[in-house]
């Protein structure tokens with residue numbers, strides 16, 4: 381205890397500013413905290429499953445097989461990322477409250493917004509890293525499968541004596557369209573966007589209720605309703621339909637729930653349709669808007685929260 | 688020393704709302720206190736008297752129902768008020784996946800520290816709290832006393848000028864608790880202000896300049912320790928190796944003196960703060 385605690389002069393009264401470094405510290409801690417919850421083996425199982433699906437299926441025709449593989453793996457990936465986002469977020473805040481780690485964190489000069497943002501980024505960063513790994517595995521499997529299928533079809537055509545240059549070119553085109561293209565990455569990006577929006581909703585609910593079960597159940601409900609957003613909107617916009625209370629409820633639901641169908645590109649990607657870059661930008665913009673609004677409301681709730 | 692007090696609590700009232708409006712509970716009732724810069728202030732009181740609640744309000748973790756709290760003149764509602772406070776909550780707990788050293792680094796970074804400065808500061812704090820050997824062990828496996836020590840280390844990491852310690856010695860072994868007491872005395876010589884609660888009244892009497900005694904959410908006594916525990920019309924005599932004969936002689940002398948002089952008791956002296964504590968907190972509850 382020699383020159384350990386020097387007395388500095390006056391205490392600064394300047395407001396504490398938002399600090400990206402602090403947010404990063406919190407996000408990184410959140411990420412490592414989640415990593416210790418044994419998620420990596422889960423990820424590994426998923427990758428093995430994808431590989432098995434890719435190589436194990438019997439050959440029907442190259443186009444269908446590639447398409448089916450994409451539909452299945454992307455669908456599972458979507459569910460996986462949403463479930464992870466919701467559950468992880470629902471666990472984090474109540475845990476910090478219960479363990480009183482929140483007391484020690486917020487009694488430091490840490491604005492509550494930094495804390496909330498750090499938690500959100502931590503979860504999103506983990507989802508993103510998982511998706512990047514899986515995207516790589518998917519791409520590899522798809523590429524291998526694509527070449528294998530092309531070879532097989534070529535051999536088939538050859539033995540049928542139908543390997544005229546036009547037919548081969550056509551075959552190559554079909555396989556390439558269903559194979560590894562940028563579309564796959566856009567689909568994974570869309571999956572990430574949807575999971576991010578749902579995670580932000582979970583964070584908001586978790587700040588309101590600080591109960592894990594409540595957050596999980598309600599966020600799942602909102603996710604399901606969010607997929608039928610267009611239906612609710614149509615219903616609300618039709619004049620003379622349903623009683624007033626039902627109409628008000630639907631209107632509120634439409635106002636509260638995000639329109640998650642905006643991010644459904646998986647089907648068109650699986651069908652080998654091209655996702656235009658404009659659509660990607662639009663999707664990203666919509667997600668950013670949703671997240672900003674939800675995060676803002678979260679902040680308003682959390683600043684007032686009694687700990 | 689500046690005129691702004693380190694901590695000021697003005698007519699603080701905290702009511703916890705029960706669920707569905709039922710069972711509202713008034714944990715703190717119109718409490719005012721001032722901790723001046725450089726002094727050690729002890730808050731004592733029975734379990735559930737509102738000490739921790741008052742501290743949480745000071746740190747902005749709870750919103751007062753009425754009244755306000757300030758740190759170095761800055762309202763607790765502002766984040767800036769927490770810039771030079773170190774807080775040790777009761778029964779502290781940390782991220783159990785981090786080890787002791789990583790925990791200190793985490794809290795240091797939250798305070799905007801970094802690099803070599805933070806590293807050396809963290810080592811210093813580990814040494815100070817006797818946790819060097821446990822520095823690489825997961826906090827999840829720490830004992831209660833070790834968590835308490837780590838809590839003290841994280842409270843000190845950013846060299847705060849005010850320390851708010853909620854039962855720093857709870858669960859700490861006798862030698863550790865003595866070390867903490869000596870630390871508090873050392874903080875005072877360095878001009879660091881300390882607001883502390885503890886149930887170890889003997890230690891509180893030794894380290895505190897002033898104490899406030901809380902009971903049922905109210906401040907029932909407040910003042911300088913010497914003033915509070917001095918009983919004006921009584922004198923305490925402490926003798927060493929006194930024979931029974933000598934004691935009998937003294938007793939006879941006192942009796943011979945007559946008038947209002949009486950021997951109230953003799954025997955081993957009690958901690959006087961403890962006596963005061965029991966008196967003050969056993970007074971009938973105010974409505």
Ligand SMILES: Nc1ncnc2c1ncn2[C@@H]1O[C@H](COP(=O)(O)OP(=O)(O)OP(=O)(O)O)[C@@H](O)[C@H]1O
Nearest residue numbers: 703712714732733734735736737738739740741777
């Ligand atoms: N979040 C809360 N909700 C409802 N009641 C609370 C809450 N926090 C504290 N209380 C109540 O407020 C009263 C004061 O609690 P507090 O923790 O301040 O006591 P304390 O003086 O620190 O006691 P101890 O010596 O046991 O630590 C208690 O009766 C407690 O039950």
Ligand SMILES: [Mg+2]
Nearest residue numbers: 738739777853
């Ligand atoms: Mg307490």
